[in-house]
Amino acid sequence: MLCSGAYHWSQRLFHFKRNHAFVSFFRKHFTLPATFNGRHAEAQTLFGIQYNVIPVRWQTLVLIGFAILNLIFMFAGIDAFGYTTAAQTVTQRAMYRRLMALRSGIIAAVLCVPLYLFASRNNILMLISGWDFQTFNVFHRWVGRWMMIHAAVHGIAFSFQYTINGGHSNYVQLIWQDFDIEMGTIAGLIGGIMCLLAFYPLRHYFYETFLLLHVGIAIAFTYMAWYHCVSFGYPEYMYCMVALWCFDYAVRIVRILYSGPFIKAHVKAEGNSIVIRIKPTLHWAPRPGQYAYIYLMRYKFWESHPFSVIENKDGSYIFVAQAQHGMTRYLHNRVSKMPNKEGDISILLEGWYGEQYPIRKYDTVLLIAGGVGITAMACAALDLNKHTRNGQHVILVWVVRGQENLKWAYDQIDQLCATGHVDVRIYARGCESPVKEKHFDPDSTEDDQSENSEYWKGASIDYKERPVIQELIHTTIMEAPTNVAVVACGPSTLADECRQAVVADVKNGNGYVDYFEDVYTWA
Structure with missing residues (x-):
């Protein structure tokens, strides 16, 4: 991330004109290309069903490195033979299971912090690294998957240990009698459900349903993980996780209020597209490469969708979107029934997000x-x-x-x-x-x-x-x-x-x- 940030800011502060052989070689083979076969933005398909989008090559390499680090942190340095006091009462194998359970649980708690940070629209690391929201979204998903792997190891190892020590019936009784363990168990189960629901086909074909379930389950997971981790002496990670989430939504509200709440937008259906024209209460001119989120007050007002924008001569903003499904299809159908296929609606505007393209210096x-x-x-x-x-x-x-x-x-x-x-x-x-x-x-x-x-x-x-x-x-x-x-x-x-x-x-x-x-x- 630091290397990417250094390159990102050097792009903006200095004027590169010459092609350096090593830099060009590195960019040609590592930072610019797609991972495989030149396909990155276009989804991979199987029997006509889109099932995955593969990151660009440098992101794939980062994810491989992240996976290696997770395995190292999981297994390195664990020596059951060194714990002679504990080994007097339990077998060496049982001690190893306990150490694995403790370590994986701590790693899962630590990963909750970047998991919530990377999902944030108002992520300070975007400014530092130059990575966009899409990049952090890729990392968010993989941090979440590894967090759930560690949580699964944590739960399975402790479950196995308790079952061996007291039998299956005593283990089940322990879960329902100890509220702290019960919260951790349910958090692990709903976290696994959240990962399953986040697979690409479900996200792509049922995005609005996915998003509603994802946020709802995340709230439940946060509460249960908080209770479990704080009870066992790891509150700092939960404090940080919740603070980041609250900060993100607080800044979102500020952005909406700054643009002026309940803006009247003029919407027109042009072919299979919709054109939205608005004039915010306070003028906040967008820069090239920036975008904003729009909320429809009469259609699932809790949902927002990103739109790139053009600023008009009169200071108004123009957003254009293809009518596909969900919000855009609903809006197109509604406007198409209005006289002349146009009319006014109430919206909320949240923006601007994204960085300006540093293209003024290019010849x-x-x-x-x-x-x-x-x-x-x-x-x-x-x-x-x-x-x-x-x-x-x-x-x-x-x-x-x-x-x-x-x-x-x-x-x-x-x-x-x-x-x-x-x-x-x-x-x-x-x-x-x-x-x-x-x-x-x-x-x-x-x-x-x-x-x-x-x-x-x-x-x-x-x-x-x-x-x-x-x-x-x-x-x-x-x-x-x-x-x-x-x-x-x-x-x-x-x-x-x-x-x-x-x-x-x-x-x-x-x-x-x-x-x-x-x-x-x-x-």
């Missing part, structure tokens, strides 16, 4: 958006347009299906094209009346343009072809005179294509090549 910036990913990429392009400097080349590529979806970012694209500082390329497939690729001149008349050109004056638009991502990134890197930043936001398949293309050419450019990914794969 060439390639922004690749897929579908609703234009919100994040348009925000980044507008920021670069506002802080433009001589010699910087900015390219915005947007791949979108359906002509009606071009209206999502009309004002922002129009603003970018008007200045001429950003090279805007749009690939709009699925239109009813496709035309050949054409560069629209901002000075031309409406009669000289197609029926769609009035929306995108100054942009290069193609209604037929999808860009070949590998060729696009390769050409950009090879033609760039110095350093290059590639930023991707969109579907998981697009993100994986971009990552593979950057990895292939990270050592081949004329300068330092960097990659930033804005894809939500938390579920």
Whole structure:
């Protein structure tokens, strides 16, 4: 984490232009690529069912190291033969079981602290390390799994010991007579249930149900683990665990209040998407790469979903989401029944989260958006347009299906094209009346343009072809005179294509090549 933090802050404080052979080799083979077969954001499937998302390679290596450390801490240094006093009354094997039970229980209690910290949206380690919420979410799951392994060893070892000493009936009687042990036993059982419910297919296909059960079971687990650990003399870990959880929710409430509670949002259904426009009571301008959580007051108000955002000229914020299932599908169906498929609803806004892309210092910036990913990429392009400097080349590529979806970012694209500082390329497939690729001149008349050109004056638009991502990134890197930043936001398949293309050419450019990914794969 310290090494990652040092690299993260050096990126932001210093201007890397040259490609160093060792750094490029290390990034090409360890930090940038997916673990296997180039697939990271896109889920692995079996018989058409998504069952897992594999972390990027450096995360996998960290998890392997974490597993090794857990095994070392579990077994290293335990010597049953050294406890001669205890060995006089119990066998050496029984003493070994007792030591294993004690050690595994302590390790499980210790792991509760990072388990709750890594699940927090307001995690101070994000600022220190530069890791995003998605990365900590991966580590949260694996810390939880190892915590439950230690808890299982703890419970099984003690159960075996008590059964040998007093028999099964006496052991069962002990559990129900000793409230401290009973709480620990139930905590272990519901913790195991929580781990089973957290497997990827359940999280992905039934995310809202999973989240409700996960939080509810976590509250019960916290109470029982607290009672068990405090009773046996380990209160500090429970104090820290609960303090972190309370702090996270307190900061969430502050963020909501700062944005203004019960905001009126104007929502419109555009094709299979929803466009949300809001104007918070207090203006808190988002930076490129940041996102916010939205709560619907009339639909499971306790749930929130992340949205990337564009800031409009009038200070309002625009959020766009595909109507898939859960909250987005409910909202789309509700708005579709309103007059003109639009109306006002009450929401809560919690933000902003995430860090700004450090892309202003790069001489060439390639922004690749897929579908609703234009919100994040348009925000980044507008920021670069506002802080433009001589010699910087900015390219915005947007791949979108359906002509009606071009209206999502009309004002922002129009603003970018008007200045001429950003090279805007749009690939709009699925239109009813496709035309050949054409560069629209901002000075031309409406009669000289197609029926769609009035929306995108100054942009290069193609209604037929999808860009070949590998060729696009390769050409950009090879033609760039110095350093290059590639930023991707969109579907998981697009993100994986971009990552593979950057990895292939990270050592081949004329300068330092960097990659930033804005894809939500938390579920």
